Amino acid sequence: MKKLTLILFTIMFAASLFAQRTIIYAGTLIDGVSKKPVAERSIIVVGKKIVSIENGYISAKEEDNIIDLKNHSVMPGWIDMHVHIEGETSPDRYIRVFTDNPADKAFASVDIAKRTLMAGFTTVRDVGGSGVNVSLRDAINKGTIDGPRIFTSEKGLSITGGHGDPTNGFRDDLMGDPGPESGVVNGVDDAKKAVRQRYKNGADLIKITATGGVLSVAKDGQGAHFQEEEIKAIVDAANDLGFHVAAHAHGDEGMRRAVANGVKTIEHGTYMSDATMDLMIQKDAYLVPTITAGMEVAENAKKPGYYPKVVAEKARVIGPKIQGTFARAYKRGVPIAFGTDAGVFKHGENAREFTYMVEAGMPEIEAIICATSNNAELLGMGEQIGTIKAGFIADIVAVPGNPLEDIEVMKDVKFVMKEGKIYKN
Template sequence: MQAKVISLAVLCGLIATAPQAATVIHAGTLIDGTDSAPRQNVTIRIDGDRITAVENGLQRVRDGETFIDLSQSTVMPGFIDSHTHLSSQLAQGSYMHRFTDNPATTAVRAASFARLTLHAGFTTVRELGDSDHVSVALRNGIRQGHIEGPRIFAAGKSLATTGGHADPTNNVRESFIHSPPTPADGVINGPLEARQAVRKRYQDGADLIKLTATGGVLSMASSGDNPQFMMDELESIVATAKDYNMRVAVHAHGRDGMLRAVQAGVDSIEHGTYMDDEVIAAMIEHGTYYVPTITAGKSVAERAEIDGFFPDMVRPKAREIGPLIQQTFATAYQAGVKIAFGTDAGVFDHGENYREFVYMVEAGMPAHEAIRSATYNAADLLGQLDNLGTIESGKLADIVAVDGDPLADIAILADVHFVMRDGQVFKTRD
């Protein structure tokens, strides 16, 4: 009996089917997501959706095994984007979508963005804020094989205080608001409502909690950085989330809101623009991850120069806050804050997530560490190191490949030519 050799082109036709029982990949160079140096000529064996062995040398393909030849490529774990919004994409006029688009329209658009994200090499994402339960439905559709996309850890609707960054009624005429938003809508005031909101996210099927601890750039509110939660509210959210085994991600630009959130015990700070030495020290003490989203900052700063792109209330915030995030990242990295890769995709175009790698390296992070931030570190933030983040025996078979050496030129991660998720091939070379 002969080993089954299937070309990459033919494998495209297997996308809608279950993964082969046994698959062998020959990797020319392997960057495995650990802190080890790259290895040359490595064999990866896969059974179903799991890696069963990682062997030195290009080992013999056994009878009945499917062979994938990546011996001329650099192979890495599937990337993890720790901050995405698949249900939206910022564009001229998109501020009107919440008034014009029904949930079905949003879901169809989200499915297309999910496919773009997977084909860009991102096999897992944290979905940090949506509407109409789209991200939970999208997650389930991908799990069930109805939709092509990354593995999703969904937060559902973000939590805000009245008038806060994620209050959906900001700047909406009162006659259009049938009743004030409630914890079920993601708007809370006080620790009791905070508990109710977390429990509602759990009931809705969310995997984690996202809250907006400070003002934000794109919301229709005047401040982009003021603190918007009191300590008792933050502590109530964190304590309740832990009861349900849910982690807490926190949008924060301003220093005071960030410090309160870190002291309350949240798991990650997103954006972190006005992080100072006291916040950095607190994050290191508490082991809090930083998810920088440099790409979003640069993108909104660029678009702020386009007349009419942003509402007048948003434009000055985008000009001021957006350009600062890359320097904050550089300072936090040099200080030793734990960093997980995250882009805020949706604020810029989906499928361009790779840009974050370029900006991180540009700001002083070595390329190998940048890749680890999107593999090992991001899996650690998710609490999924037993399953994700490295190419090792026992892990889920999430594997991507590129031509060339990303440690020499990180920008080649823009052109991922092979994507496997859960042992199933979703993209091969054209």
């Protein structure tokens, strides 16, 4: 067995010697882990992997592919932990529920996926859609279309009438009584079945709506929407299948119940109390702030007719508060994961979140680490992505200038590589 392993290693090493190298000359290297960038490095990529990082700008062979980024900051591809990649905001969004077929969503998502990748986001966590997100993930993995690596929850889980109930706002004869297959949970048995249905449908994680929400056509945007035993049943069933659980939550009681019963990430966290923040620190649960979404819905609520009246009223109140909650949580020591809620605003503008995080008091380098190695660890990919290091997958992006002096440059991505393939240069 040892002899066979040695032979295979020798073959792989020999193949790497003859494979074409891509050499990236990085003026500034931010590796995704260290808080201090380094200058003038050469990143050597062979196939899908980073094989080494060398000091200075190494001499190239004739057959090498050289990428000159000497005037750029180079870093790992970014990871957005909260997107909805099947669609995006528009004034006719609520009508399109009745007019769009799954194929319409699928075709729209192809462009969305490419925009996301071109914006520097090589990995995303999609936290709730119709199921098209599973097929989109698979198509990207096969190389059929261009897009980020996707981890998806498929459909989110909600109570009847909750933020994720797919028939909220419908007239009586269309409302029906959706159940676990549609992601609607009432009771412990429903909770277990809904999780297992997501597993059957191809999900990578579980998302629940632990409180009311802003954009659903329902009056309540804050109340707790699951009993504790239901959340525990969801988390237990998810853990059995190797899933973590994310919880949409604006109201404090709903997020407290979620964290106390093992939910790993709280999305939004608008009205989070100090006590719940302390519980998150104790439980090593993460806040995914989605500040950009809060800013966007507050602005859209000012536009006559953009949202239904019940939605606009919630958006005006809840949206502006998210950045302030993030500032408090960061200062208190709550673990933070980078996530934007892209889809609530236009996909491809995800890097706006960096600016809002820095405005609220997080140093630039910490915001970058949140979006790279930190998020990779949360996804169970900490030894494969999120860091520029030998042996890691070559997900690499570059921006002009120095984002540690001007975070706005994160919106101006000049180079994107995913798994060793150059998509933008």
